[in-house]
Amino acid sequence: MQFRRHVWILLMVLWGSGFSMAAQLPTQSAKTVHYDMTVAMQAGSFMLTGQEQVTWRNQTEGTTSELFWHVYNNAWAGRDSVWMVEARGFEDDKLPRAWGETQITHLALADGTKLPWSWVPQEKAPNDRTVMKVTLPKPIGPGGEVTVQLNFTALLPPAYRRSGWGESGYIHAVQWYPKLGVFEKTADGFSWNCPPYHYLSEFYADYGDYTLSLTLPGNYAGHLAATGTLETETVNADGTVTVTMHAEDVHDYAWTADPKALFETRRFDAADWRDEVEERKVAIALNRTVEEIRPRDVEMILLLQPEHEEYRERYFEAVAKSLYYFGLWYGEYPYETITCVDPANDARATGGMEYPRLFTGGVHRGNHERTLSPEGITVHEFGHQFWYGLVGNDEFNHAWLDEGFNTFSTNRILAKAWPLELQTYSVLGHQYPGRAPLSLPSFGESDARAWLTLQSASFPETPWTEATDFALTKRTSVEGWLQEIPVASYLPEVTRNRTLALLNAHHGDWGQPLSTPTWNMVSNQLRRTNAYNRPALTLETMSRLMGENRWIRLMREWHETQRYQHPKPEEFRGLLLKHGEGVGVDWNAFWQQAYHGNQRMDFKVERVTNRLLVEDPRALEKEDGLADATWRVRVEVRRTGDFQVPVEIDILFADGLSQRHTWNGVGPVWVHEVPASTAKVMRVLVDPEQKLMLERNALDNTWIMDPRESRSWNLSVRAMIWAQQVLHYYGGRG
Amino acid sequence: MSQGLQERGALAHLSNGFRVALSRPRVVICLLALSLFSALPVAVPVYHSASAALGRFSLLGNSLDLLVSAPRWVLDAWSHPDELLKSSTQALMAPLLLMTSLFGLLVTAGWMVCALEGKGRHALSTFFEGGGHWFFPFLRTWIFGLGLYALHTWVIWGTPGDWVVEQFLPDGESTRVDSENTGRWITNIREIIFLVALLKIEIILDLARACMVVRESRSALGGFLRAIGIWIRCFPRIFRLVGVGYALEALWIAGSLSVVSWQSWPMVSLIFLLPFGRIVCRSARLCGLATFVREQIRQKNQKHTPLPDVLSEAPFVDGTAWGEPAEDPKTLP
Numbered sequence A: 001m002q003f004r005r006h007v008w009i010l011l012m013v014l015w016g017s018g019f020s021m022a023a024q025l026p027t028q029s030a031k032t033v034h035y036d037m038t039v040a041m042q043a044g045s046f047m048l049t050g051q052e053q054v055t056w057r058n059q060t061e062g063t064t065s066e067l068f069w070h071v072y073n074n075a076w077a078g079r080d081s082v083w084m085v086e087a088r089g090f091e092d093d094k095l096p097r098a099w100g101e102t103q104i105t106h107l108a109l110a111d112g113t114k115l116p117w118s119w120v121p122q123e124k125a126p127n128d129r130t131v132m133k134v135t136l137p138k139p140i141g142p143g144g145e146v147t148v149q150l151n152f153t154a155l156l157p158p159a160y161r162r163s164g165w166g167e168s169g170y171i172h173a174v175q176w177y178p179k180l181g182v183f184e185k186t187a188d189g190f191s192w193n194c195p196p197y198h199y200l201s202e203f204y205a206d207y208g209d210y211t212l213s214l215t216l217p218g219n220y221a222g223h224l225a226a227t228g229t230l231e232t233e234t235v236n237a238d239g240t241v242t243v244t245m246h247a248e249d250v251h252d253y254a255w256t257a258d259p260k261a262l263f264e265t266r267r268f269d270a271a272d273w274r275d276e277v278e279e280r281k282v283a284i285a286l287n288r289t290v291e292e293i294r295p296r297d298v299e300m301i302l303l304l305q306p307e308h309e310e311y312r313e314r315y316f317e318a319v320a321k322s323l324y325y326f327g328l329w330y331g332e333y334p335y336e337t338i339t340c341v342d343p344a345n346d347a348r349a350t351g352g353m354e355y356p357r358l359f360t361g362g363v364h365r366g367n368h369e370r371t372l373s374p375e376g377i378t379v380h381e382f383g384h385q386f387w388y389g390l391v392g393n394d395e396f397n398h399a400w401l402d403e404g405f406n407t408f409s410t411n412r413i414l415a416k417a418w419p420l421e422l423q424t425y426s427v428l429g430h431q432y433p434g435r436a437p438l439s440l441p442s443f444g445e446s447d448a449r450a451w452l453t454l455q456s457a458s459f460p461e462t463p464w465t466e467a468t469d470f471a472l473t474k475r476t477s478v479e480g481w482l483q484e485i486p487v488a489s490y491l492p493e494v495t496r497n498r499t500l501a502l503l504n505a506h507h508g509d510w511g512q513p514l515s516t517p518t519w520n521m522v523s524n525q526l527r528r529t530n531a532y533n534r535p536a537l538t539l540e541t542m543s544r545l546m547g548e549n550r551w552i553r554l555m556r557e558w559h560e561t562q563r564y565q566h567p568k569p570e571e572f573r574g575l576l577l578k579h580g581e582g583v584g585v586d587w588n589a590f591w592q593q594a595y596h597g598n599q600r601m602d603f604k605v606e607r608v609t610n611r612l613l614v615e616d617p618r619a620l621e622k623e624d625g626l627a628d629a630t631w632r633v634r635v636e637v638r639r640t641g642d643f644q645v646p647v648e649i650d651i652l653f654a655d656g657l658s659q660r661h662t663w664n665g666v667g668p669v670w671v672h673e674v675p676a677s678t679a680k681v682m683r684v685l686v687d688p689e690q691k692l693m694l695e696r697n698a699l700d701n702t703w704i705m706d707p708r709e710s711r712s713w714n715l716s717v718r719a720m721i722w723a724q725q726v727l728h729y730y731g732g733r734g
Numbered sequence B: 001m002s003q004g005l006q007e008r009g010a011l012a013h014l015s016n017g018f019r020v021a022l023s024r025p026r027v028v029i030c031l032l033a034l035s036l037f038s039a040l041p042v043a044v045p046v047y048h049s050a051s052a053a054l055g056r057f058s059l060l061g062n063s064l065d066l067l068v069s070a071p072r073w074v075l076d077a078w079s080h081p082d083e084l085l086k087s088s089t090q091a092l093m094a095p096l097l098l099m100t101s102l103f104g105l106l107v108t109a110g111w112m113v114c115a116l117e118g119k120g121r122h123a124l125s126t127f128f129e130g131g132g133h134w135f136f137p138f139l140r141t142w143i144f145g146l147g148l149y150a151l152h153t154w155v156i157w158g159t160p161g162d163w164v165v166e167q168f169l170p171d172g173e174s175t176r177v178d179s180e181n182t183g184r185w186i187t188n189i190r191e192i193i194f195l196v197a198l199l200k201i202e203i204i205l206d207l208a209r210a211c212m213v214v215r216e217s218r219s220a221l222g223g224f225l226r227a228i229g230i231w232i233r234c235f236p237r238i239f240r241l242v243g244v245g246y247a248l249e250a251l252w253i254a255g256s257l258s259v260v261s262w263q264s265w266p267m268v269s270l271i272f273l274l275p276f277g278r279i280v281c282r283s284a285r286l287c288g289l290a291t292f293v294r295e296q297i298r299q300k301n302q303k304h305t306p307l308p309d310v311l312s313e314a315p316f317v318d319g320t321a322w323g324e325p326a327e328d329p330k331t332l333p
Ligand SMILES: [Zn+2]
Pocket: A380, A381, A384, A403, A406
């Protein structure tokens, strides 16, 4: 890996100090690993029997006499795995209905020399069997390689937490074969980076080529999709079917088979999805031709549940638009195929996941066309082909490098390629657009106030009886409809921009900084914040502060230099400094606060005063008396958070002139005073272009002279109509 | 069918109900005013909260309507810092819901008395005197009703309902079968059965109340048993009466909404339009049920001991036909 990295650095130097915008996508990975696997699944079981021949090349400058492997299917082998122990710690008590398990039945060098191996005990879970250590007879030095023959059996669990099968034969085989970890440079030398399967993270492996020969019961013929390209399919004498597949430059291998799913292949052609404005913008920013940046053709494969026929076009459209925009912005998708899997109903646990060249979506029936489901999940999981697949960060430590970049990219594509999403409510499983202006009171169990709403009856404990709580009614979707009459009382069109929606996702403190290793986050909620939403907002803020052209160049360079690599956050900081230079932001300080720190970004218009300076009071009595009056105006903006960042302030005066100021955001307060202004201040906008997406409360960033009473009037009218309907319903209840 | 009394169709009772309601505009206006005033405690805090949070907010490039359409992030940003608004409106709504439900008893009694009494006296005083007179007897039906609601809820959403669902879905989980439709159908059917059960309870309770008023009996249990008898005998007719009543209400709602959206009537007119129609429709249903029950009881009684035709339209003594000690239901034959 290091060799390749050096080659790239050398090429960069040769091509000049600035980032040359000629196409620089690497055409292949370093091919550190090579897997050649033969696997069979017996009919009536979900047990895989496999042989794999794995070649590992040491592409570092270090030496090792060990091989470390992920055997992650053993996370489901009992309650003792790290995953299960961590799950209990996060109060996730759900267990698989049946356990899965991988056993190693044979392990030797290619020449037959048996290799000693052992499970690696983990601190939290000494009996964990998700990491295996193999001791080699002699060390492998830089440039050396070793080939190992490994036989295994893997019993897949019923669909549980991303992997497994459904009753009708759907199989989603992921983390199913023993896979090598990553041997890499660390602060003190070289070592294997091969953590156990953690509850909060699971991916990090080297790039290479895979060949797989898979034998399945005959009913799976023509019903298989995989990371690799399907090459041959042979029906055997015993009725089974053997499929051979091959994939290059990927770091994992997954396959899905489903005898009842519909399979359809369509060709993606960028010409069908062109966005000329965006193409020109990107071409100009990169100083390349439109032809150079336009994505190439790809085979799109959809594995669709028959009862989701209504979503066939929507899935394809989402995959195609993703191929187009991701390709346009970051570099073309390099593989021949991309497979989108719509999981079986009883295997929904496998939905919403990413693997090289194959990902899973997931959708329920009855969605409104403006809900962006399945579009949202499809774009996001496709996006992982770029952030996770092609740029293979260490997800255990820096999940934000894939999830955060991907959330950022997903939101941009959804905003660009679809009309804004509408908020909906459901009745009998069908969605309708609308949002209640207020919500009905609901009280929890044992809350005596629940009587008031005729929802439940709670009786406190007495010396003779125990506390009891029984439901008087259950608020079903139809009864909810009858109570509120949404067609009359809801706001019918509440639009949702996913990026702006993130503005409201966070309140209070951030918790742990972005730099905290993902596997070690204190809660799943915090992982969501730090891996997805917070980095998405941080990237959006960076891009808006930097400007679109610089940002296009930065992201392109990040992707092109990191394709088939294992990037580190500090490398991204380097690009930030490079491309952000000269925009007036101290990116080192920004990085320190946003990545290593936990600073909150928040500004507020504290006070605006317009004081009339009257020299001759009689002037006021004249008609138009204020026309030539002078004003003492004062605008006070406060930094209510501790994140110091430059912010623009826009002041509009009554005469129509406006001023744009930039405050460095360092001090606690910014004051602008005009001792004698010919016009009073009509409007103040802090961060007028909404660049600061990390801002905690954007509503107090603006001030207008005359409050808009119509808004509060409108909202209260809606609330009143809503309350009338609810009260009318209750007037006939009981 | 008895020979002495002509049986009227369900829709005739309903249309008579509309006649009763519409010929008492003062009562309708009074109820409309009540609908407006009871919703105000919710609307006013919303007004103040929105003024404070959104009044001086400037959304570039977009006018902020907030009546029909709104960017979700603005609504969320408004509701987040103002958690108090949510909790305070909920705290206001909760007792209002209970009070409205109880006041509904008075309204039910008022309309039933108006329907049975016929025109003559001042409508408002008939309405409120009747309502006041029957409030406490009806309260017993209300408490009884809560028990019925709880029982139905338990049967459909509790252990028995769960048992039935588990016959189709392992562990009752819709994600344990390979078809999504199975779970959807089961949940939907369960919801609809629950809703029909709720409706049935409400109708039976109203029938019981009508029986009490018609028979001038304060016994909730007696009223309830008679109501079940009528329900069993006349289920299709009752269903037609109530069903058409609801359908007309739905039409009114749809009509009001289309007037507002097509004719550019301001949205605020819905504050008057919707409750007006809904109040009239509910009143008509209640009046229709009352006269329907009277008809049924008369027929039944005529089979045994013929009653004078004008039982509940007897002239008032001291302005009211009820409340005299001699007419205590316990002493009635
Ligand atoms: Zn993701």
